[in-house]
Amino acid sequence: MPSKPTSPEAARGISRRSFCQSTAAIAALTVGALPLASVQAQTRVIGAASITTFSDGLMTVPTEMLFDAKANPSLKPLLDQSGMGEGQAKRPLNITLVDIGDRRILFDAGSGPNFLPGLGELPNELDAAGIALDSITDVVFTHAHPDHIWGVIDDFDELAMPEAQFYMPDREWDFWDSDDALAAMPAGREAFAVGAKTRFDAMRDQVAMIAYGDEIIPGIEVVDSRGHTPGHAAFAVHTGDQAVMVVGDALTHPLISFQHPDAENKSDMNTAEAAASRARLLDRLVSDDMMLIGYHLPAPGFGRVERQGNAYHYLQQ
C-alpha cells in the first residue's frame, strides 16, 4: 500500500523547491513576454494565474473506438464535421501548466517515451519554452491512462519531474493499484494496467492521495468526474475572482460531449457515470461562468460553454 498522508500540504514538504526560480518564472510567463520557441504552447493570464497548455503530440485512434455512429446515427454528422467521419480520429493532447503564487503545477504528465510514436513531446515543449522539469513543484493527475501518466518517468525509468509532489485521486489509485485493473482491461489493453503500476511504483514515496472536494493546493479543488475511469477527477483552479476547470477526459469531443452529453463514449469505463459527470460539469461550467481546458479538445484546449436548450455548445477560445 502507498503511504497516504492525511495532508497533501504536509506531504509536499518532502521536496525542496526554489522560490526565487519560481517567482522569476511567473514574471516571464506574461502574455507576449514569454519567449516561446514552440508554436503549440499558449499562455493565458487568468486572475492571479498564468496558465499555459503544451502539446504532448497528436494521437490517432480508430473513430469506432470512441463513438458508435451505427448505433447512434445522430452522431454521424458531428463526426463528419469534426473530421472523424472517415474512420480515424486525431486527438490532441493538451497538458496544462499553472503558475500561481510560488507554485508551478502541471496537470497530467503526458505519454512519455514508451507509449506511442509521435507522443511524449511534453519535455521538448517545456524545454522550448525555457521551463525546467525540476522547476515543477506539483504534478496533479486526472487519471492513470497511459497518455496522462506514463510521462511521469523518463527513458531511464527515473521520475521526469524529480522535485515535484504528486497527487492522485484516491479512488483512481486504489483501482489501478489492485489486481482488479488487469482483470478489467479489454484484450489488448493489458499494458494500461501494467504501465500504471510501474508509474505508481516510481512515484510511491512522493504521491499524496486526494479526494473529491479536497482543496489540495490553495485554490485547487478536486471535482468528481468519475466514469471515464473509476477515480477520474477534474480540477477547478480558483484564481481570485475567476476560475478555470481542467476537465481531463471528462469532456473530449468539441461537438458530441456538449451537444449529446448522454451519448456513449466507448473510451469511458463506466458509461452511465461518465454521462452523469458530464452533466454535472457542464451545468457548473455554465452556472459558474468558468473557462475550461480539455486534454483532447482541439488545441490549445481552452474553451467556454453555453447552454443551448437541453444541451450545450462549446466555444473554443
Ligand SMILES: [Zn+2]
Ligand atoms: Zn486521454
